Amino acid sequence: xxxxxxxxxxxxxxxxxxxxxxxxxxxxxxxxxxxxxxxxxxxxxxxxxxxxxxxxxxxxxxxxxxxxxxxxxxxxxxxxxxxxxxxxxxxxxxxxxxxxxxxxxxxxxxxxxxxxxxxxxxxxxxxxxxxxxxxxxxxxxxxxxxxxxxxxxxxxxxxxxxxxxxxxxxxxxxxxxxxxxxxxxxxxxxxxxxxxxxxxxxxxxxxxxxxxxxxxxxxxxxxxxxxxxxxxxxxxxxxxxxxxxxxxxxxxxxxxxxxxxxxxxxxxxxxxxxxxxxxxxxxxxxxxxxxxxxxxxxxxxxxxxxxxxxxxxxxxxxxxxxxxxxxxxxxxxxxxxx
Amino acid sequence: xxxxxxxxxxxxxxxxxxxxxxxxxxxxxxxxxxxxxxxxxxxxxxxxxxxxxxxxxxxxxxxxxxxxxxxxxxxxxxxxxxxxxxxxxxxxxxxxxxxxxxxxxxxxxxxxxxxxxxxxxxxxxxxxxxxxxxxxxxxxxxxxxxxxxxxxxxxxxxxxxxxxxxxxxxxxxxxxxxxxxxxxxxxxxxxxxxxxxxxxxxxxxxxxxxxxxxxxxxxxxxxxxxxxxxxxxxxxxxxxxxxxxxxxxxxxxxxxxxxxxxxxxxxxxxxxxxxxxxxxxxxxxxxxxxxxxxxxxxxxxxxxxxxxxxxxxxxxxxxxxxxxxxxxxxx
Ligand SMILES: Nc1ncnc2c1ncn2[C@@H]1O[C@H](COP(=O)(O)OP(=O)(O)OP(=O)(O)O)[C@@H](O)[C@H]1O
Ligand SMILES: Nc1ncnc2c1ncn2[C@@H]1O[C@H](COP(=O)(O)OP(=O)(O)OP(=O)(O)O)[C@@H](O)[C@H]1O
Ligand code: SF4
Ligand SMILES: [Mg+2]
Ligand SMILES: [Mg+2]
Numbered sequence: 001x002x003x004x005x006x007x008x009x010x011x012x013x014x015x016x017x018x019x020x021x022x023x024x025x026x027x028x029x030x031x032x033x034x035x036x037x038x039x040x041x042x043x044x045x046x047x048x049x050x051x052x053x054x055x056x057x058x059x060x061x062x063x064x065x066x067x068x069x070x071x072x073x074x075x076x077x078x079x080x081x082x083x084x085x086x087x088x089x090x091x092x093x094x095x096x097x098x099x100x101x102x103x104x105x106x107x108x109x110x111x112x113x114x115x116x117x118x119x120x121x122x123x124x125x126x127x128x129x130x131x132x133x134x135x136x137x138x139x140x141x142x143x144x145x146x147x148x149x150x151x152x153x154x155x156x157x158x159x160x161x162x163x164x165x166x167x168x169x170x171x172x173x174x175x176x177x178x179x180x181x182x183x184x185x186x187x188x189x190x191x192x193x194x195x196x197x198x199x200x201x202x203x204x205x206x207x208x209x210x211x212x213x214x215x216x217x218x219x220x221x222x223x224x225x226x227x228x229x230x231x232x233x234x235x236x237x238x239x240x241x242x243x244x245x246x247x248x249x250x251x252x253x254x255x256x257x258x259x260x261x262x263x264x265x266x267x268x269x270x271x272x273x274x275x276x277x278x279x280x281x282x283x284x285x286x287x288x289x290x291x292x293x294x295x296x297x298x299x300x301x302x303x304x305x306x307x308x309x310x311x312x313x314x315x316x317x318x319x320x321x322x323x324x325x326x327x328x329x330x331x332x333x334x335x336x337x338x
Numbered sequence: 339x340x341x342x343x344x345x346x347x348x349x350x351x352x353x354x355x356x357x358x359x360x361x362x363x364x365x366x367x368x369x370x371x372x373x374x375x376x377x378x379x380x381x382x383x384x385x386x387x388x389x390x391x392x393x394x395x396x397x398x399x400x401x402x403x404x405x406x407x408x409x410x411x412x413x414x415x416x417x418x419x420x421x422x423x424x425x426x427x428x429x430x431x432x433x434x435x436x437x438x439x440x441x442x443x444x445x446x447x448x449x450x451x452x453x454x455x456x457x458x459x460x461x462x463x464x465x466x467x468x469x470x471x472x473x474x475x476x477x478x479x480x481x482x483x484x485x486x487x488x489x490x491x492x493x494x495x496x497x498x499x500x501x502x503x504x505x506x507x508x509x510x511x512x513x514x515x516x517x518x519x520x521x522x523x524x525x526x527x528x529x530x531x532x533x534x535x536x537x538x539x540x541x542x543x544x545x546x547x548x549x550x551x552x553x554x555x556x557x558x559x560x561x562x563x564x565x566x567x568x569x570x571x572x573x574x575x576x577x578x579x580x581x582x583x584x585x586x587x588x589x590x591x592x593x594x595x596x597x598x599x600x601x602x603x604x605x606x607x608x609x610x611x612x613x614x615x616x617x618x619x620x621x622x623x624x625x626x627x628x629x630x631x632x633x634x635x636x637x638x639x640x641x642x643x644x645x646x647x648x649x650x651x652x653x654x655x656x657x658x659x660x661x662x663x664x665x666x667x668x669x
Contacts, residue, residue, distance in 0.1 A: 063526045064497065175616055176389070205388040206553055210597035210612045217609060232526060235556070235601045242606060258603040276528045278556035279600040280583060285560050288532035292496050 024054040024093045025226070026075075026114075026194055031088030033067075033074040040297040041084050044070035046250040049322060050329070052243075054093070054193060057220055057227040059237035061273070062247035063293055068230045069119060071247070072196045076110055077102070093193070111138050115187040116196040119230075120203070125171035125179060132157075132167025135185045142190065149189075156185040159222075161215050177208035181215070188219070196228045201236060213239040234277045238262050246270040249293050249304040256328040266330040269305045303333070343412075344514050344547045345377040345400070350409035352392075352399045356621065368620050369395035371571035372409070379514070382541055382548040384558045384579065386594075387568030388617055393551040396568070397517045400549070401433055402426040414514060431461060434508030436501075436518035436537075443504045444492045450476070450503060451488045457510055475506040478543075479536060498529035505537060515547040522557055534561045556598060559583060567591045570617050570628040577655040587657045590629045627660065635661060 033045040044067045052058050060068050073079060075090055090098045097109050118124070125134060136153040140146060154164050160181040171179055180200060187195050197216075201209040217240065220227060231237050237244070244261035246254040246269065254267040265271050269289075278286045291308040294300050300307065302317040309316070315333040323335040352370040355363065369392040377383060387393050398404040400411070402420070411418050414432060419425050437443050444453050454472045463471065473484050479502040481487040492500055501521065508516055521537070522530040538561045541548050550558045555565065565582045567575040567590065575588040586592045597612055599605050613632040618624050624631055630641040641660050649662035 063528055177616070206594060206597050207388065207612055208616075210599075210610050211614070214609050214612065217606075234527060235599045238601045238603060239599055239605045258606060262601050262603045273528060274601065276531055277601050278527075278531070278554075278559070280556040280559065280595065280598050281600050286527075286531045286557075288530070288535070289528040290532075292498075 024193075025056070026052045027089075027091040028075060029089040029091070031071070031074050031090065032085055033070050033079075033083065034085040035070075035080070036082045036084045037297070043250050043296045043299055045074050046299075048074075048088070048247075048252045050245060050252060050255045052194075052226055052228070055224045055226060056242045057229065057240050058243050058245060059229045059231065059241035060245045060247060061231060061234055061237055063273075064232065065296070066247045066293060067250040067296070068247055069198055070250075072116060072198055072228070072230060076114055076116055076196065077105055078110070078116070111190050111192065112142065113192050114194040114196065115190060115192045117183050117187045117198060117200050119198040121183045121198075125182065127171055129170075130167065131169055131171055131174065131182050134171075135167070135182060135189060138186060139189055152189055153185070156188045157182075159188065159219060160185045161211075175208075176204055177212065180204060180208075180212060184212075184215075192225065194226045194228060196230065198230045199232065200229070202231065202233060209236065216240055234274070235279070246273065249299055250296050251304060251331060252322070252329075253305065253331045254328070256330075260328060266325060266328060266335065267305075267332050268309045268311045268334070272308075272310070303331075342379060343376045344379050344414055346375075346410075346412040347400075348374050348410045348412075350374070350396075350399060350411060351407045352395050352404050353407040365621050366407075368571050368623065369404075370399055371620075371623075373571075373573050374409075375566060375573065375576060377515070377547045377549065379547060380541070380545040381564070382538070382550065382562040383564040383566060384555065384562040385549065385551045385566045385568055385573070386553065386555045387551075388553060388594075390617060390620070391568045392571040392620070393568055394519055397435075397519055397549065397551060400515075400517055401435060402429040431511050432513050432515065434511070434513040434516040436504050436508050436516060436521045438520035439524055441492075441497065441500060441524065444500065444507075446492055449489050449491055450481075450495075453492075453503065454507055454510060457507065461511060471510055475509050478509060478540060479503070479506045481506065496529070497525050498533055501525060501533050502536060505533070505540070509540065509544075512544075513546070515549070516541070517549045517551075519551050520553070521550065523552065523554065530557055534558065537561065554598075555583070555595070556600075567594070570623055571620055572628065572658060574629070574658045575656065577652075581652070581655055585652065585655070587651055587655065587662065588629075588659050589633045589635050589661070627658070637661070 029049050031045060031048045035042040035044055048071055062068055079086065089096050092109060092113055097105060132153055136149040139149040139152055157164055157167060162178055162181045166174060201212055216227060227240055229237055229240050241258050243257050245252055246267060248269050254265060254270045256266060265274055272289045275287045276289060289308060294304055303320055306312050306316045311334060320331050320333045322329045322331050323337055325335045350370060350373045353366040353368050356365045356367060358364040373396060385393055395404055399406060405420050413429060418429060454475060455468060458468045458471060476484045476487055481499060481502055522533050525533065550562060552558055559579050562579055565579045566573045567588065569590050575591045586595050593613055597610060615632045618628055626642045626644055627646050630636045637660050646658045646660045648656050648658050650656055651662040
């Protein structure tokens with residue numbers, strides 16, 4: 001493991017350029033991703049900016065279709081064919097990797113530094129190849145010898161809590177939880193700094209889910225890597241998130257520390273969303289948010305949440321920028337400074 | 339209206355026969371294995387359990403879509419004969435069904451009007467009355483103004499609206515009972531509550547019985563009076579919802595509730611004690627209590643050999659667990 005980290009460190013040094021920012025971690029600036037569709041241009045991700053310090057974990061929440069998966073794809077440059085616009089900057093440990101050509105990005109960034117467990121990936125394991133091979137494969141593509149790749153695969157199997165004996169099995173012989181762990185092993189084998197998890201447990205049982213969250217916490221502690229957890233399940237997100245991003249209609253509306261995010265979110269939308277989360281142990285009746293998010297083809301000018309907002313005022317007809325509020329950032333006129 | 343029972347299940351078992359090479363008997367999947375409960379008119383209950391515990395099969399049994407292997411089911415005062423097709427047809431129209439996936443529940447090529455007309459046509463409801471009932475149902479689920487929705491197709495509706503359409507369809511034939519299989523699990527948190535509140539209101543207005551099945555107790559706890567916990571084809575615990583949440587008795591219920599987080603920033607640093615292992619096979623379930631291989635409190639020589647009967651350690655709180663064999667509450 002340590003050896004690999006050094007190897008990648010070297011890659012990062014080589015990639016050193018005038019575009020460096022300060023500390024290690026991820027910094028996203030004005031990231032935008034639009035898709036072409038028959039009905040028009042879908043503004044799936046619009047001007048998203050945030051920073052994540054190495055070793056911290058982040059959750060991205062928001063209603064279905066608000067652009068969570070698209071944001072992850074934009075960061076990892078996993079783009080479909082119908083991209084209309086793709087711009088912004090992505091700094092990884094200070095290096096602007098948006099400047100990298102596709103080949104270099106694939107070799108030095110995707111999987112090696114940042115990997116992803118896709119939504120519904122569990123069902124994407126090939127049924128005809130043994131699980132051990134599938135997990136080791138990304139390393140072999142990375143020119144690591146077969147023997148070394150298998151040694152490393154055994155290591156990550158242990159890390160994610162899959163018995164080594166399962167390496168010789170096929171995906172269909174594994175339970176859902178074990179399959180999800182194997183997928184996680186695949187995302188970890190290259191020893192990345194950042195692992196994006198897109199709805200990793202939503203298809204699983206409560207107990208299996210809780211077990212996997214335990215494993216993720218342990219990995220986070222032991223390896224000091226950053227997880228970016230994309231999920232609908234806000235209660236579960238709190239198990240892993242040191243900080244949270246709330247998205248609405250393609251835009252980042254709030255980025256806060258966990259304490260604030262779950263206790264006293266700033267943005268009116270985050271407040272409503274948190275209030276809609278049912279709680280089991282705390283007696284509190286959840287409330288729903290009337291109305292629906294706007295279309296991303298013709299989003300409203302001004303604040304995109306205005307039509308559903310309980311605190312709207314005149315200013316809101318204009319689009320709010322991202323305001324800083326202490327350590328937090330929030331896209332809402334209520335926090336206008338100066 | 340009276341509060342009498344509308345549904346009673348007594349020792350209901352639903353087994354699926356496994357065949358080898360298409361004809362040789364190779365055992366049974368005991369998907370529902372000895373389930374008993376009563377449901378009163380106007381009462382909502384939640385059945386919570388893990389994937390594969392038999393929840394959907396239990397609902398299908400209640401709907402007459404899966405055949406009872408053993409036991410009896412009394413619905414609306416009628417002891418149902420599963421070999422009598424008239425009984426089954428009658429039953430199916432008396433029970434409204436809301437299924438899990440709103441996106442797949444309605445035919446995409448049919449308009450809202452058509453989707454709602456179908457069950458009425460099948461039941462030979464006269465045309466004038468049909469229109470009236472469709473409007474009533476749409477109004478009831480708040481798909482209003484009704485005229486705006488009648489000619490829409492499912493893909494033009496949001497997930498929450500589609501699920502409300504499914505609820506409208508379940509209501510059309512004025513059932514006594516609605517059964518809902520994970521009715522909100524595919525929806526966003528922000529609309530879940532809306533759909534559940536709507537169902538709650540309809541339940542009250544019409545004094546309907548409702549059975550929710552779910553793996554997420556948090557969402558439905560405010561919308562049901564009682565909760566049943568299902569594990570490996572059995573209802574291992576039955577009580578008032580708040581009683582289940584605040585005083586869980588069965589070791590399985592206890593770990594299940596412990597595993598469900600509330601959105602709290604403190605969760606980050608805490609590891610949970612969760613039993614390893616997975617629910618047992620329903621083809622060869624373990625002897626004794628089905629939870630014993632994962633249970634930290636099992637009594638050796640008893641839990642692993644004899645099936646626990648139902649005990650009532652607290653009033654109206656039923657538990658299938660040997661810890662309560664002496665009647666009182668175990669520590
Ligand atoms: N390849 C694509 N082409 C056109 N539109 C797309 C494409 N991928 C996503 N979209 C649209 O972009 C918007 C954002 O989608 P995205 O999948 O990022 O949302 P999400 O927040 O991940 O939702 P969910 O929680 O349902 O997974 C949606 O309106 C979606 O329909
Ligand atoms: N028609 C069938 N033939 C054979 N086995 C079946 C059939 N239907 C269900 N089963 C089996 O019965 C068991 C219980 O399944 P069921 O679908 O009732 O569980 P569930 O609790 O609804 O699970 P989930 O939460 O995943 O929906 C499973 O082992 C399933 O494979
Ligand atoms: S900018 Fe205005 S409308 Fe938008 S969230 Fe803030 S207060 Fe509400
Ligand atoms: Mg997504
Ligand atoms: Mg089911």
